[in-house]
Amino acid sequence: MTRRLHLNAFLMENGHHEASWRLPESDPHAGTDVAHWKRMARIAERGKLDSLFLADSPVLWGDIGRRPSGALEPTVLLTALAGATDHIGLIATASTTYNEPYNLARRFASLDHISGGRAGWNIVTTAGLDAAQNFNRTHLPSHRDRYDRAAEFVDVSLRLWDSWADDAVLADKAAGVWGDDDRLYPPAHIGPHFRVAGALNLPRSPQGHPLLVQAGSSENGRGFAARYAEAVFTAQQTLADAQAFYVDLKRRAGAAGRDPDTVKILPGIVPAIAATEREALALEEELDRLIKPEYAKRQLAEQLRVSPDALDLDRELPDGLPDEDEIEGAKSRYTLIVTLARRERLTVRQLIGRLGGGRGHRTFAGTPEQVADAIQHWFDNGAADGFNIMPPVLPRGLADFVDHVVPILQHRGLFRTGYEGTTLRDHYGLTRPANRNAAPVPA
Amino acid sequence: MTRRLHLNAFLMENGHHEASWRLPESDPHAGTDVAHWKRMARIAERGKLDSLFLADSPVLWGDIGRRPSGALEPTVLLTALAGATDHIGLIATASTTYNEPYNLARRFASLDHISGGRAGWNIVTTAGLDAAQNFNRTHLPSHRDRYDRAAEFVDVSLRLWDSWADDAVLADKAAGVWGDDDRLYPPAHIGPHFRVAGALNLPRSPQGHPLLVQAGSSENGRGFAARYAEAVFTAQQTLADAQAFYVDLKRRAGAAGRDPDTVKILPGIVPAIAATEREALALEEELDRLIKPEYAKRQLAEQLRVSPDALDLDRELPDGLPDEDEIEGAKSRYTLIVTLARRERLTVRQLIGRLGGGRGHRTFAGTPEQVADAIQHWFDNGAADGFNIMPPVLPRGLADFVDHVVPILQHRGLFRTGYEGTTLRDHYGLTRPANRNAAPVPA
Numbered sequence: 001m002t003r004r005l006h007l008n009a010f011l012m013e014n015g016h017h018e019a020s021w022r023l024p025e026s027d028p029h030a031g032t033d034v035a036h037w038k039r040m041a042r043i044a045e046r047g048k049l050d051s052l053f054l055a056d057s058p059v060l061w062g063d064i065g066r067r068p069s070g071a072l073e074p075t076v077l078l079t080a081l082a083g084a085t086d087h088i089g090l091i092a093t094a095s096t097t098y099n100e101p102y103n104l105a106r107r108f109a110s111l112d113h114i115s116g117g118r119a120g121w122n123i124v125t126t127a128g129l130d131a132a133q134n135f136n137r138t139h140l141p142s143h144r145d146r147y148d149r150a151a152e153f154v155d156v157s158l159r160l161w162d163s164w165a166d167d168a169v170l171a172d173k174a175a176g177v178w179g180d181d182d183r184l185y186p187p188a189h190i191g192p193h194f195r196v197a198g199a200l201n202l203p204r205s206p207q208g209h210p211l212l213v214q215a216g217s218s219e220n221g222r223g224f225a226a227r228y229a230e231a232v233f234t235a236q237q238t239l240a241d242a243q244a245f246y247v248d249l250k251r252r253a254g255a256a257g258r259d260p261d262t263v264k265i266l267p268g269i270v271p272a273i274a275a276t277e278r279e280a281l282a283l284e285e286e287l288d289r290l291i292k293p294e295y296a297k298r299q300l301a302e303q304l305r306v307s308p309d310a311l312d313l314d315r316e317l318p319d320g321l322p323d324e325d326e327i328e329g330a331k332s333r334y335t336l337i338v339t340l341a342r343r344e345r346l347t348v349r350q351l352i353g354r355l356g357g358g359r360g361h362r363t364f365a366g367t368p369e370q371v372a373d374a375i376q377h378w379f380d381n382g383a384a385d386g387f388n389i390m391p392p393v394l395p396r397g398l399a400d401f402v403d404h405v406v407p408i409l410q411h412r413g414l415f416r417t418g419y420e421g422t423t424l425r426d427h428y429g430l431t432r433p434a435n436r437n438a439a440p441v442p443a
Numbered sequence: 444m445t446r447r448l449h450l451n452a453f454l455m456e457n458g459h460h461e462a463s464w465r466l467p468e469s470d471p472h473a474g475t476d477v478a479h480w481k482r483m484a485r486i487a488e489r490g491k492l493d494s495l496f497l498a499d500s501p502v503l504w505g506d507i508g509r510r511p512s513g514a515l516e517p518t519v520l521l522t523a524l525a526g527a528t529d530h531i532g533l534i535a536t537a538s539t540t541y542n543e544p545y546n547l548a549r550r551f552a553s554l555d556h557i558s559g560g561r562a563g564w565n566i567v568t569t570a571g572l573d574a575a576q577n578f579n580r581t582h583l584p585s586h587r588d589r590y591d592r593a594a595e596f597v598d599v600s601l602r603l604w605d606s607w608a609d610d611a612v613l614a615d616k617a618a619g620v621w622g623d624d625d626r627l628y629p630p631a632h633i634g635p636h637f638r639v640a641g642a643l644n645l646p647r648s649p650q651g652h653p654l655l656v657q658a659g660s661s662e663n664g665r666g667f668a669a670r671y672a673e674a675v676f677t678a679q680q681t682l683a684d685a686q687a688f689y690v691d692l693k694r695r696a697g698a699a700g701r702d703p704d705t706v707k708i709l710p711g712i713v714p715a716i717a718a719t720e721r722e723a724l725a726l727e728e729e730l731d732r733l734i735k736p737e738y739a740k741r742q743l744a745e746q747l748r749v750s751p752d753a754l755d756l757d758r759e760l761p762d763g764l765p766d767e768d769e770i771e772g773a774k775s776r777y778t779l780i781v782t783l784a785r786r787e788r789l790t791v792r793q794l795i796g797r798l799g800g801g802r803g804h805r806t807f808a809g810t811p812e813q814v815a816d817a818i819q820h821w822f823d824n825g826a827a828d829g830f831n832i833m834p835p836v837l838p839r840g841l842a843d844f845v846d847h848v849v850p851i852l853q854h855r856g857l858f859r860t861g862y863e864g865t866t867l868r869d870h871y872g873l874t875r876p877a878n879r880n881a882a883p884v885p886a
Binding site: 019021022023024026028029032034057058059060061063064065066067068069070071072073075076077079080082083084098099100102103106107110111113114130133134135136137138164168169171173176177178179180181184194195196197198199200201202203290292 | 556
């Protein structure tokens, strides 16, 4: 069988371009309007995409002047989208630093039950002091500490999701026995970060547990992904960087005792699509012109840990920026931004334009054929198992991708023409995990 | 205008009677089937009920043999029900002891946005060591501590919900200014239990904040309700007890500086409804016969803090039970059970039958006319502003109430014949709270 692409729609309010909300076609209140999100989910499902995905951080980030701010909580919003769709996978970001395993494992299991097996969890440790200050902290826990907690969080969650044998519910009306207490496996977990007795208060869900997704590319992030992730979202600017990341992560997964094919790697791409290349470039330019540099410069300064005054819009980045080792959050994104600016000798203004389109993800303007070529080129050359599609403008950018790029990929035999399975893991060609409690491996 | 009743549907998997799942008509997998819940929500909405309500505790409670166990997380499940309904209010239980204000306030604000202003929060402090042991605790925090934390939790949540002025979103495309940072009011809260910087990452929701509901009738619970609750659910067995509770809570609300009319009191009733009284009693008897006393005795023993061996099915409760003061969780329910057993000199078997129907709530078997009379009698005699309707069997018990009791109440002018407002607070005749930040009261 031909190897098939996997496609995920990464959705933001009015699209990934920070100025997209200023276009005449955009509804600046779309972010809190569930009808908008339902329309997007239905368009993505019309394109037979594997899944859609919502980023998240439990904090109001940056200036609300700059772009639509605030976000409906993703597990709740995706539950609403489950009711508006039948097939597409639903991946929510949630933080291991600012949640408790019992509550979060339960919400994802609930979403998996409600959606008939379409839930995915993008596991994040949440960078930034701002978020920490919403959760009783005065300091951001270190990168290492956050990843240690994340690993224990996921270990406990897996045990909670496996805490009911698949056959624990007997539903024996005649005998008056609903479930078998002997087929419960409470974790009784005691660790450095958590004590969780269990069992979970939900029978095992259709997928056993949600698809586990990860999106951090730092050293700690890669180690974590190799151990747990079934799908990995990553920001890669060049084919060479993407190939190196792909090889490295597959190798790490193998070293962790996993089949590397069971870890699907999806770089992001922000495609500006139009009938001609000139129109596509014009769309990109129109959007970049709508960026207000004073907002963007302030955000870039925060990301680089420098004062806004240290940045001159018409010069390159100053010398003397910190090393990645000194950064305690969003490490890999920091390095990506600095590398991009230095490699292409971009002025701050140019860098802002590039980041405004996709916040460090690869931007690409072209015809549907050119976008399909760009996708196939990376896919055929060991850089990707699929793509994280990040429309710069919604709904147009998603509809154009679904209606014009997807048919080309289907015609080339690279993408499904209909859903073949029912669960998110089916779409990614992954099997339902066995319950490790109920079928113990002999020692 | 005639004073109007408020009716809330309190739903459990197969109904409140613990043996309801054993009836031939019941689907024992209904609890995790979102289609079941959507059907129930649509029936309740067909009856023009004010709201529906889900109880909750983040723990697997008791034996799974006894009855359908496990529960979809309520904020998630109600989001699914928001998409299946247009008018009815949606009240989810969530714990202040085992959540963080930022996350929970955000989920309720999300549900309020998604449902168009139909969210309600039943605020609980969560009794029981079992739940504590799922959240890093080895001991249950004391009743007093849990209520202190709850008060601070709600205070912070209110400040988060008010952290965006109603007019904070400018959506000024021409100027490129989406929101006004000067119309944000971050709580910057530092208290004994929480530090929360804020602001919330969501614009103010349609209701301003979810309807606040409370259901604990202990001394601490009543004080809390008087201060915060807009609706109060309560278990009352007799008219006299219900009147005393009603007078006491209204008085406390007044003493707390609130208009007592803005606190709606809804006792629970478990109505077994049939065309004749004999059939209604037969239904109740059929259900009671299906209770397995060994399960029920074990649970009663836990509630009474005695060994199961101390209880004899064919004798009354033993002497020497603890005082309410010694109980650290579910205080008022404990007292209600002991009082009921002593007052009516019930054997353990009889007590189990009474509790099996409604876990301490008032059970009532009769014709639709008799049920309507029972409701009106309390309503007309200063015991209730409405009722918490707890169908013993689903969907039958809810459909019978909606199709046969509601029309009688409507005919008597006691209940609405159509929804007149759009939000949950509209249904309860309450006004949208002003934003306390944006319109400060002069000192």
